[in-house]
Amino acid sequence: MKKKLLLLFVGLMVVFSLAACGSxxxxxxxxxxSKKVEEIKGYKAQAKMSLQMGTDPQTYEVEIWHKDPSYYRVNLKNAKKDQSQMILRNDDGVFVLTPALNKSFKFQSDWPENSSQAYLYESLVKDIIEDKEAKFSATKEHFIFETKTRYQNNKMLPYQEITLNKKDLTPVSVMVLDPDRNPLVTVEFSDVNFNASFDEKDFDMQKNMTGAxxxxxVLAEVNGQEFSVKYPTAEIPGVTLIDEKEISLEDGKRIVLTYDGEGEKSFTLVQEVATVAPATASPTTVSGEPIDLGFTIxxxxxxxxxxxxxxxxxxLASNELTKEEMVMIARSVQGTMVK
Incomplete structure (x- = not known):
């Protein structure tokens, strides 16, 4: 009997020991x-990004390239593949390319380090490391973290749920959550290569514009085309639409929406058909930061x-709104027309 009890005890200790080693x-x-991010010299990833903000959910294909320490190429294409934008970072600065309009904008910016980026692995790891109150759980195949975000409008998108593959710590999915923990942005990774190699000009602005x-x-001339006026669905308490003007232009129209209220908050939203830049156009230098609005940069x-x-x-212009409020309003100007 004692021998059986001893064997049972030893067996249980082995089981507990193995369980402890495995978790x-x-x-x-x-x-x-932290160790993995330090070791990565470059990676390529494919993902699908879905947006639930506004009345019309939208889906984008995202291709991500990163070469250590600070080269980035993020290509966003909508499901119909008739629109795309690209964010590039190289030694010359940060660029946002809109190929269909032959337009490129140059920023002197520390992007992507200044904000959360749901499709960049090292940004997700930074969010996990910096949030000392992050929640953690594990399933048979995944590690799951819930962390705070570092968005400009983090009151609207305060949390994110990051799912990682247990086997190699590759990202599986990211859900960016509203204050009620409803997912507004979902990124699902389909392919991640942590041993990627790159050619010398893979992050060159002109090469990427031509390739895109x-x-x-490039669109044919768009001047004179009609467009549906869009109204923000997000609200600032006490602020309402007080004026809408249509200004005739030589090549179309400009819509100016004025919002004001009882308090000190007011803003103006201007809309007009975009123009196609000449083939010889150089990047336009912009003061400020590139901002991810979800559906566009x-x-x-x-x-x-x-x-x-x-x-x-x-x-969207205002002397009274905070940056966070401006981002919240801008993010809501999409989807079905709301008045």
Missing amino acids: KTQEDVVKDL QLEVP GALSDNKISWTHQGVDYI
Whole structure:
């Protein structure tokens, strides 16, 4: 009897020992992630990004390239593949390319280090490491972290759930959550290569613009085309639309929406058909930061956000709104017309 009990005890100890060896703590995984990011010299990834903001959910294909330490190429294409934008970072600066309009904008910016980026692995790891209150769980195949985000509008998108493959710590998915923890942005990774190699000009601005235009040709002249006026669905308490003007232009129209209220908050939203830049156009230098609005990349300065979407230029300007409020309003100007 004693021998049987001894064997049972030894067996249980072996089981517990194996279980302990097989389960990693949150601290273990964070250390492994820190080490992995330090070791990566370059990676390529494919992902699908879905947006639930607005009335019309949208899906984008995302191709991500990163070469250590600071070269980036993020190509975003909508599901119809008739629109695309690309964010590039090289020794000359940060560029946002819109191939269909032959337009490129240059920023002197520390992007992507200044904000969360749901499709960049090292940004996700940084969010995990920096959030000392991050929640951690594990399934049979995955490690799951819930962390705070570092977005300009993090009151609208305060949390994210990051799922990693247990086997190699590659990203599986990211859900960016609203305050009620509803997913507004979902990124699903389909292919991640942590041993990628790159050619010398893979991050060259002109090479990438030319290559992108083979997939999404430059639009024919768009001047004079009609467009549907879009209204922000996000609200600032007490602020309403008080004026809408249509200004006739030589090559189309400009719509100016004025919002004001009882308090000190007011803003103006301007919309007009985008123009195609000449073939010889050089990058336009922009003061401010590139800002990810979900459905497009815009330019954010102290009192203005400008962006282009579906062939229309938008400018949101305000001396009273915070940057966070401006981003919230800009993100909501898409989908079905709301008045």
